[in-house]
Structures are given as structure tokens and as C-alpha cells.
Amino acid sequence: MKKKPLILVTNDDGIAAPGIRALIEVMKEIGNVVVVAPDSPQSGKGHAVTIDATLFCNRINIDDQVTEEYSCSGTPVDCVKLAVNELIKQQPDICVSGINHGSNSSVNVIYSGTMSAAVEAGLEGIPAIGFSLCDYSWDADFDAVKDYVRTITLNALENGMPKGVVLNVNFPRLGRDEIKGVKVCRQANARWAQEFDKRTNPQGREYYWLDGKFVNLDRGEDTDEWALANGYISVVPVQFDLTAHHAIQTLNSWKLND
Amino acid sequence: MKKKPLILVTNDDGIAAPGIRALIEVMKEIGNVVVVAPDSPQSGKGHAVTIDATLFCNRINIDDQVTEEYSCSGTPVDCVKLAVNELIKQQPDICVSGINHGSNSSVNVIYSGTMSAAVEAGLEGIPAIGFSLCDYSWDADFDAVKDYVRTITLNALENGMPKGVVLNVNFPRLGRDEIKGVKVCRQANARWAQEFDKRTNPQGREYYWLDGKFVNLDRGEDTDEWALANGYISVVPVQFDLTAHHAIQTLNSWKLND
Numbered sequence: 001m002k003k004k005p006l007i008l009v010t011n012d013d014g015i016a017a018p019g020i021r022a023l024i025e026v027m028k029e030i031g032n033v034v035v036v037a038p039d040s041p042q043s044g045k046g047h048a049v050t051i052d053a054t055l056f057c058n059r060i061n062i063d064d065q066v067t068e069e070y071s072c073s074g075t076p077v078d079c080v081k082l083a084v085n086e087l088i089k090q091q092p093d094i095c096v097s098g099i100n101h102g103s104n105s106s107v108n109v110i111y112s113g114t115m116s117a118a119v120e121a122g123l124e125g126i127p128a129i130g131f132s133l134c135d136y137s138w139d140a141d142f143d144a145v146k147d148y149v150r151t152i153t154l155n156a157l158e159n160g161m162p163k164g165v166v167l168n169v170n171f172p173r174l175g176r177d178e179i180k181g182v183k184v185c186r187q188a189n190a191r192w193a194q195e196f197d198k199r200t201n202p203q204g205r206e207y208y209w210l211d212g213k214f215v216n217l218d219r220g221e222d223t224d225e226w227a228l229a230n231g232y233i234s235v236v237p238v239q240f241d242l243t244a245h246h247a248i249q250t251l252n253s254w255k256l257n258d
Numbered sequence: 259m260k261k262k263p264l265i266l267v268t269n270d271d272g273i274a275a276p277g278i279r280a281l282i283e284v285m286k287e288i289g290n291v292v293v294v295a296p297d298s299p300q301s302g303k304g305h306a307v308t309i310d311a312t313l314f315c316n317r318i319n320i321d322d323q324v325t326e327e328y329s330c331s332g333t334p335v336d337c338v339k340l341a342v343n344e345l346i347k348q349q350p351d352i353c354v355s356g357i358n359h360g361s362n363s364s365v366n367v368i369y370s371g372t373m374s375a376a377v378e379a380g381l382e383g384i385p386a387i388g389f390s391l392c393d394y395s396w397d398a399d400f401d402a403v404k405d406y407v408r409t410i411t412l413n414a415l416e417n418g419m420p421k422g423v424v425l426n427v428n429f430p431r432l433g434r435d436e437i438k439g440v441k442v443c444r445q446a447n448a449r450w451a452q453e454f455d456k457r458t459n460p461q462g463r464e465y466y467w468l469d470g471k472f473v474n475l476d477r478g479e480d481t482d483e484w485a486l487a488n489g490y491i492s493v494v495p496v497q498f499d500l501t502a503h504h505a506i507q508t509l510n511s512w513k514l515n516d
Contacts, residue, residue, distance in 0.1 A: 041310060043309060043310070044306065044307045044308070044309045044310075045304075045306045046303075046304040046305030046306045046307070046335070046374065047304030047305060047306075047368050047369055047374075048302065048303045048304045048305075048306040048333075048369075049302045049304070049369055049468060050302070050468060051301060051302045051468055052299060052301070052302075054457075054465040054466065054467060055454075055465060055466040055467075055468065056463070056464075056465050056466075057464075057466065075306075077304070077369075078468070081452045081454075081468065082454065082466065084452075085452040085453065085454060085470075086454045086456075086466070107381060107498070109500055110305050110377070110381075110498060110500070111305055111306075111307055111335075116304065116305075119368070123365060123368075123449055124449070151513075151514060151516070152514060155512045155513060155514060159512055162502065162504075162505040162508050162509070164502065165502045165505045167509075181514075181515045182514040182515050184506050184509040184510050184514075186499075186501040186503065186506070187499055187500055187501045189499070191381055191382070194339045194342075194343040195343065196313075196339075196340065196343060196344045198344075199312075201312075205314070206314075206315075207312040207313060207314050208312065208313040208314075208315065208340065208344065209312060209313075210307060210308060210309055210313065210336070210339065212343075235509060235514065236500075236501055237501065237502040237505035237506060237509055238500045238501070238502060239500055239501070239502035239505075240365070240368060240500075241444075241445055241447070242367055242368070242445055242494075242496045242497055242498075242500070243444040243445045243494055243495065243496070243497070244420065244422065244423045244495040244496060244497035245444065246420075247420040247423045247495035247497075248442050248444070248495060250420050251420070251425075251442040251493060251495055252442050254413045254417055255409075255413060256409060256410060256413060256439075256440040256442075256493065257439045257440050258409070
């Protein structure tokens with residue numbers, strides 16, 4: 001019998017979120033599970049690390065079938081760093097992050113704590129996948145996507161991850177029978193049309209809430225936005241070498257040394 | 259006479275840091291300057307945005323020659339969003355971020371608030387440059403690099419930025435006469451060998467400080483690490499389409515729809 005893989009599970013919605021509990025359910029069928037996740041919601045924290053404050057970490061036990069479970073005070077990226085460098089003695093075979101309550105498609109990959117945790121694992125040399133469901137509600141239907149979570153994870157374990165790549169997987173908000181399948185995609189060119197909701201506090205001081213609308217500027221049919229809008233699960237290979245290699249030649253024509 | 263460019267200045271070390279004041283000094287010679295920067299240090303905040311808390315923003319006046327100057331309670335990315343969508347009526351011609359106290363070369367680009375601010379401006383369609391000096395001290399010698407900051411910024415204004423690209427500029431910790439020139443580079447393949455300093459607080463509870471060593475795994479002579487170690491200023495074109503296009507074919511051979 002093959003050795004069971006060691007699976008690190010994290011997220012950005014916090015360790016008690018239904019999305020991570022659904023992810024843990026699937027992972028328990030595949031391997032030995034260690035959970036290291038934030039003790040509070042950390043959405044939109046991007047690749048933030050905590051260098052100006054201390055980190056607390058409690059061993060907890062929400063699920064008896066999980067090998068070890070830790071709740072941490074930091075960001076999703078802190079959780080991965082703590083897991084790999086302090087809490088787990090052995091390198092995980094894979095890191096899965098999510099299932100996020102809400103989309104991390106297109107440019108959201110950059111703001112997403114879920115995906116930043118996966119990228120951090122990738123930087124550590126661990127195959128990693130971020131899973132997100134396009135439904136922000138707390139009682140989103142994660143059952144509909146569990147079979148796909150299993151299939152994608154098993155594929156990654158079997159095939160290994162392409163070098164320097166982690167996966168950004170987004171599920172459309174559809175019933176199990178309505179989902180058409182999986183599409184490998186590129187990140188759509190989209191942006192947030194940001195608006196700030198300006199208010200006045202009881203002391204008369206003005207403050208802002210960040211708000212905005214997601215605008216897809218991309219008409220391509222090979223994007224994650226297209227896939228999701230058309231009933232498919234999107235899988236985008238995400239890299240953390242951010243070099244725009246194609247731009248090096250252009251920059252070499254600039255007069256930077258005059 | 260050509261119209262003076264509108265320049266948005268931000269950073270992650272906070273609005274009073276010597277690095278941003280040096281950057282403002284140079285930008286005042288080039289155009290009309292608006293400063294929107296964090297009211298406190300925001301190093302390592304990556305691409306975090308504030309969605310779970312309110313944002314405060316104060317108009318201040320540290321420098322009489324600056325058109326407008328705002329101190330904000332959020333992250334560097336919040337500052338850029340506030341600047342572009344709320345505080346400034348006109349789209350800036352360029353956004354410059356820094357000069358960071360400390361290196362943002364190689365993989366540090368991902369953790370860096372300085373560079374995330376530049377990336378956010380890039381996402382908004384604004385040419386953007388992050389500047390960092392490889393010296394973490396508060397009294398680092400920014401005078402040595404001012405001429406290069408000017409040259410690189412003027413080049414960007416004149417040539418325009420390649421599409422989907424922002425620049426990550428790092429200066430070696432050298433005197434003006436010791437710097438050999440500018441090299442356009444790729445991001446070195448490096449990582450943080452993270453260590454956690456585990457302590458016990460007065461109440462007997464364990465906590466951690468994030469610590470670690472930067473390890474360059476890349477022997478290439480076309481990287482930012484090589485340039486900096488050999489007396490050059492590194493300029494890396496950074497992209498925010500994170501798709502690993504080269505990996506799409508491989509993923510299409512996986513059995514994701516079985």
C-alpha cells in the first residue's frame with residue numbers, strides 16, 4: 001500500500017469557516033491532514049506577513065480525525081510559514097487552501113489570502129492549490145464541489161505540479177449537475193472599479209469603507225471569467241516569478257545609463 | 259512648454275520616513291506631486307486591502323511645495339486606491355513608491371508593500387515604479403541614489419511603460435561613485451529560510467516572532483541579486499498577469515474531467 005500523503009490545509013476565512021471544514025472532509029479521505037489556519041477572517045490580506053507583531057498559535061481539536069489542528073493569530077501566509085518551519089516536522093506532500101467563500105478568479109488572485117497561502121507553499125517547494133467557490137455566503141453549498149476538489153487534488157498528487165506553479169481553482173455557484181466540467185484557463189484581464197463609501201463617525205470625523213464593482217475587460221473565451229460565466233470550473237496555473245520577461249528587451253532600449 | 263506631469267507618491271514605511279521624503283525631493287523637480295501614504299509602517303503587508311475595518315485619511319502639510327499630502331490609516335494598496343478613486347480628480351501620469359528602507363529584490367517583491375502599491379497603480383493603468391535601497395536603517399544615504407531615481411522616472415515618463423508591467427528598482431548600499439550603473443534583470447530564484455523565535459509572555463503563554471535568512475538559490479548573472487551584489491542598480495519588469503502560460507498545456511494533459 002502506498003504511503004498516505006501528508007496534506008496541509010489552510011484558508012483565509014478562519015479555521016471555523018464551513019469552506020475549510022468541507023475541504024478537510026475531502027482531504028481526510030486522501031491522506032493525513034494537518035490544519036494550520038487563521039483564528040479570524042483574513043480576507044483580502046494578500047501576501048501580508050506579520051513582522052511588526054507577535055504570533056500566537058493554539059493547538060485545537062475541532063475534528064478528531066485530523067492529525068493536528070492549529071489556530072493562529074496571523075495571516076494565511078504566516079500560517080503556512082508557521083506550519084512548514086515550526087509546527088510540522090515533515091514537508092507536506094501538498095498544501096490546499098480554502099474553500100474560499102467567494103471568488104478568487106482573475107485579478108482577485110493578487111488580493112486573496114487564500115491564494116497567497118497557496119503561493120507561499122509554492123515558494124517553499126510544496127505543490128499547492130487554492131480552492132474558491134463563487135458564493136460569499138456563510139452557508140454556501142460546498143457539497144456540490146467536493147468531487148471536483150478530490151479529483152483535482154488527486155491529479156496534482158499523481159502528476160506533480162509544474163515547476164514554479166500553483167493552481168487557482170474557482171467553482172461557479174451551481175448545483176452539482178449543472179457544472180459542465182473543468183477548464184484550464186488564463187487569468188482574465190479585469191479590474192475593480194473602486195468606490196469609497198465616505199461616512200462621518202459620532203465624533204464628527206470622516207472615514208471610508210472600501211467598496212467597488214468588479215469589471216471584466218476581457219472578451220477572451222480562454223479566461224477564468226469566461227469559464228465561470230459559462231458553467232465551468234476554472235483552473236489557472238499561477239506563477240510567482242513575476243518577471244515580465246517579454247519586457248526586458250524594451251527596457252534595455254531605454255537610456256538608463258546616460 | 260510641456261505640461262508638468264502629475265506624480266502620485268506613496269510608500270510602505272510611512273509618510274514621515276526619510277525614504278519617501280527623498281523621493282518627494284526628486285519628484286518635485288519633475289512634476290506636480292501628490293502624496294498619499296500610510297500613517298504608520300506597513301512593511302511586509304503585501305497586497306493587503308482593508309475590507310474589515312474603516313479607513314481614516316488626513317490632509318497634512320509636511321512639505322509646502324507638494325500640491326496635496328494625505329496620511330492614511332490603511333495599507334499601501336489602500337493608499338493607492340484612495341488616491342486614484344477618491345482624493346485625486348485627475349489620473350496621475352505616474353506613481354512612484356518608496357524609497358523603501360531595505361531591499362525588495364527577488365521574491366521580496368511578493369511580500370513588499372512598496373511594490374504592491376506600484377502593482378496596484380499598474381492595475382489602475384498608471385505607469386508605476388517601486389524604488390528600494392538595500393539599507394534597512396532609518397538614516398540610510400538616499401542622496402547617493404537621487405540622480406538615478408530621476409533618470410529612471412524620466413525614462414518611464416518619456417517612453418511609457420510596457421503594457422501590464424511595473425518596475426521594481428533596487429539600489430545597492432553604495433556611495434554614488436561606487437555604483438556601476440543600471441542593469442535590467444529578471445527576479446532571482448531565492449527564498450526565505452524562515453525561523454520562528456519562540457518566547458513566553460509574562461502570563462506564561464507562548465508566542466512567536468517571525469525571523470529568517472534570505473537564501474539566493476540562483477547562480478544566473480542576469481538576476482537582480484547578481485546585479486546588486488556586483489555594484490549595479492537592478493531594474494526588474496514585474497507583471498500582474500500571474501498566469502503561467504507555459505503550464506497550460508501540461509495541465510490540459512491531466513485527467514480533470516474523468
